[in-house]
Amino acid sequence: MIDSTQLIQIKGLRDGLLVSMSAAPWEELNAALIEQIESQRSFFQGARVALDVGSQVFHVNELSVLRDTLSERGVMLWAVVSESPTTEQTAQLLGLATRIAKPRPAESTRDAAAEGGRPSAQWIGRTLRSGTRIEFPGHVTVMGDVNPGAEIEADGSVIVWGRVRGTVRAGAGGDELAVICALAIASPQIRIGDVLLQAVERTERPCKIVLQNGALSVETWRAE
Amino acid sequence: MKAQVVTISSGKGGVGKTTATANLAVALAAAGSKVVCIDGDIGLRNLDVVMGLENRIVYDIVDVIEGRCRLKQAMIRDKRLPELYLIPAAQTRDKQSVSASDMVRVVHDLRKEADWILIDSPAGIERGFKNAVAPADRVIVVTNPEVSAVRDADRVIGILEAEEKGTPSLIINRLNPSLVRQNDMLSAEDVLDLLAVKLIGIVPEDENVIVGTNRGNPVALEPKSKAGQAFRNIARRLQGEEVPFLDLEAGNGFWSRWLGRK
Numbered sequence: 001m002i003d004s005t006q007l008i009q010i011k012g013l014r015d016g017l018l019v020s021m022s023a024a025p026w027e028e029l030n031a032a033l034i035e036q037i038e039s040q041r042s043f044f045q046g047a048r049v050a051l052d053v054g055s056q057v058f059h060v061n062e063l064s065v066l067r068d069t070l071s072e073r074g075v076m077l078w079a080v081v082s083e084s085p086t087t088e089q090t091a092q093l094l095g096l097a098t099r100i101a102k103p104r105p106a107e108s109t110r111d112a113a114a115e116g117g118r119p120s121a122q123w124i125g126r127t128l129r130s131g132t133r134i135e136f137p138g139h140v141t142v143m144g145d146v147n148p149g150a151e152i153e154a155d156g157s158v159i160v161w162g163r164v165r166g167t168v169r170a171g172a173g174g175d176e177l178a179v180i181c182a183l184a185i186a187s188p189q190i191r192i193g194d195v196l197l198q199a200v201e202r203t204e205r206p207c208k209i210v211l212q213n214g215a216l217s218v219e220t221w222r223a224e
Numbered sequence: 225m226k227a228q229v230v231t232i233s234s235g236k237g238g239v240g241k242t243t244a245t246a247n248l249a250v251a252l253a254a255a256g257s258k259v260v261c262i263d264g265d266i267g268l269r270n271l272d273v274v275m276g277l278e279n280r281i282v283y284d285i286v287d288v289i290e291g292r293c294r295l296k297q298a299m300i301r302d303k304r305l306p307e308l309y310l311i312p313a314a315q316t317r318d319k320q321s322v323s324a325s326d327m328v329r330v331v332h333d334l335r336k337e338a339d340w341i342l343i344d345s346p347a348g349i350e351r352g353f354k355n356a357v358a359p360a361d362r363v364i365v366v367t368n369p370e371v372s373a374v375r376d377a378d379r380v381i382g383i384l385e386a387e388e389k390g391t392p393s394l395i396i397n398r399l400n401p402s403l404v405r406q407n408d409m410l411s412a413e414d415v416l417d418l419l420a421v422k423l424i425g426i427v428p429e430d431e432n433v434i435v436g437t438n439r440g441n442p443v444a445l446e447p448k449s450k451a452g453q454a455f456r457n458i459a460r461r462l463q464g465e466e467v468p469f470l471d472l473e474a475g476n477g478f479w480s481r482w483l484g485r486k
Contacts, residue, residue: 060387060388061387061388064386064387068324068354071351072323093385094387095382095386127420129378129381129382129385130376130378130382131379131382131383132382145418145420147375147378147418148371148375148378149375149378149379165418
């Protein structure tokens with residue numbers, strides 16, 4: 001049997017533990033993690049754990065079983081960091097964070113965007129229900145509603161083909177040209193960059209929110 | 225027999241999960257099915273009281289899981305309907321005493337015994353909820369026409385979809401047509417507009433429910449109660465019948481619009 005420390009690495013973060021997984025099969029990684037936790041129960045008791053799964057693809061049932069197994073041992077899984085968009089979406093569906101440190105390597109994504117000639121975007125083809133949080137270092141497009149209690153935080157613009165009733169932040173990395181567009185809006189909180197607009201009035205027509213002279217303005221969304 | 229397993233959930237507490245479970249169980253059993261209900265709220269059991277069976281409890285679900293009794297010994301037979309059984313929760317234990325796989329195992333053993341297994345989920349989205357949902361074939365989410373209850377229902381629906389339990393159906397409980405008419409309560413349309421799931425029933429506010437709950441007599445057994453009628457209709461829809469929605473406000477036009485939409 002392989003030593004479990006070769007399969008997984010555990011290190012301390014400011015606010016919990018980071019478990020980095022190697023490229024071994026899921027069953028082995030899972031077993032290695034459980035073994036580590038079982039052998040050092042007091043160390044893990046009550047810990048918040050973030051999982052770095054590299055480029056492996058995980059599905060909902062695998063992640064939810066792991067989360068439940070961990071919670072039965074008093075360990076809380078709060079984040080899954082992955083290079084795979086599938087795994088990232090899975091984690092978001094389960095309400096787990098997908099980024100662990102706030103000051104992200106914003107420069108590198110910006111450079112990559114500049115090199116590619118266009119920033120990347122995330123497509124979400126469903127309604128975001130309460131408790132879902134989407135973070136993305138580019139634009140976000142939602143085909144569906146953003147319900148009360150759902151949150152979006154994008155470095156680029158946010159386009160919602162539906163109603164926005166949750167909280168949305170565009171230009172989170174400081175891009176003041178980012179915009180927020182929706183077919184209808186009635187939101188407790190909208191932000192572009194660091195400028196905040198609270199209790200956004202109910203508007204039942206397509207609207208576009210832009211940052212102008214240091215304040216947010218709600219305009220009609222029309223073809224330009 | 226191969227039972228259908230239905231879990232009744234809500235997120236928020238106090239919206240009527242237990243009342244709905246008891247009434248659907250009674251209505252299904254009165255229609256001739258063999259029904260077993262399971263109280264999933266370990267530590268805060270209620271379903272026995274609402275069904276009027278609290279004095280008969282000898283064994284509970286934790287006794288079954290921990291092997292202190294056989295499944296059949298923990299099934300309390302209802303005093304009114306011979307084909308209705310309750311497996312009560314343990315009151316002196318907590319949610320940690322049961323795991324999702326325990327629930328799946330117990331329900332698996334029960335499937336041969338019944339037509340319907342109804343599981344009353346505890347409030348919240350933590351372990352007790354996960355346990356109650358784990359063995360379900362389908363989930364019914366109960367909500368009230370209130371902003372807080374609807375938001376919690378939305379969260380629960382999101383979790384069920386994420387865990388690939390499919391889209392649940394919705395019961396809107398305690399709707400008061402005159403408050404809706406005065407614009408002082410969310411309408412069924414407002415609720416559905418946000419939640420975007422299939423409606424399986426609207427239960428009107430009815431004080432008979434409170435009386436029945438306290439006496440251990442579910443209103444679904446009361447031929448005259450409107451809430452009882454609504455629960456009986458939901459039971460028929462569960463069995464695959466097409467039943468028109470109750471005309472709670474004759475001549476209003478509001479409910480007839482609902483009928484039109486179906």
